[in-house]
Amino acid sequence: MGRSSSSKNEETKQDDSNDEEEEEELELLQVDVGDVIKLKQILDETTSAAVLEFQKEDFRLDNMKLAIMTLACLFACLAQFAPIPFPDSRPVLGICCCIYFVLSGVLQAIVTFLDKDCILITKPTDARAQKSNPNLHQYGIRVRTDLPRFSEYYKVILEFEKMPNTVKVVQTWSVGNFFDVDGYFDEIGMTEAVQGLYKRLEKGEYDKDEDVVTPPEGSAKSKKE
The missing domain is CATH 1.10.287 (Helix Hairpins)
Known part of the structure; x- marks a missing residue:
C-alpha cells in the first residue's frame, strides 16, 4: 500500500510539473501596441535572434x-x-x-x-559549412529594419555587408500578423517568418523591388484566461 500511494504521489507531481511547463510555454509577451518604440524594439530583437540562429554576430x-x-x-x-x-x-x-x-x-x-537603420551585422560563414550561396562566406549579412511612424508595416531587409551593389531580400509584414489587439506577441510566428526570409537569401532568391508586402492574415491569437 505504501508503494502504491508513493507512486500515485509521484505521478501527481509529474502531472503538476507538466501543467506548469505547458503554462510557461503558453505565456506570451504583452506590450502596449500604441508604444511604437517598444513595438519596434521587440520586433528588432526577435529579428536579430532569428538570424543569429544561422550566423555569428560581428x-x-x-x-x-x-x-x-x-x-x-x-x-x-x-x-x-x-x-x-x-x-x-x-x-x-x-x-x-x-x-x-x-x-x-x-x-x-x-x-x-x-x-x-541597421540592427545587426554578421560575420561571413565558413565556406565548408555554407556551400549553397558563395556570397555568404565572402560577406557578412547586414540586417536592416524599418517601422515608419504612424505605419503598421514592418520591413526587414537582409543584404550583404560591404558588397558593391549588394543584392538583398526584402519582406514587409503588418504588425497585426504578430500582435493581437491586446498586445500579445507571437514570437514563434515572427521567428519563423524571418527565418523564411533568411532561407531565401541563402538560396539566392533575391528581390529587385523593396516593396514586397505580406498583407495581414489575421492577428496573433489572444491569450484567454
Missing part, C-alpha cells in the same frame, strides 16, 4: 563605438578631476572639451552614416 563596429565613447568619457573625467587649480587649468579644460565634442561628433557620424 561586433567590430559596436566595439569601435564603445572605444570612442570610453575615450570621450576619459577626457571628460580629465577635465573634471585634473589636479590643476583654476584658472591655470583653462587650457586643459579647453583641450578636453574640444576633444570630447569631436569624439561625440565622430560617434554621431557613425550612427548616422554607417549604422543608419
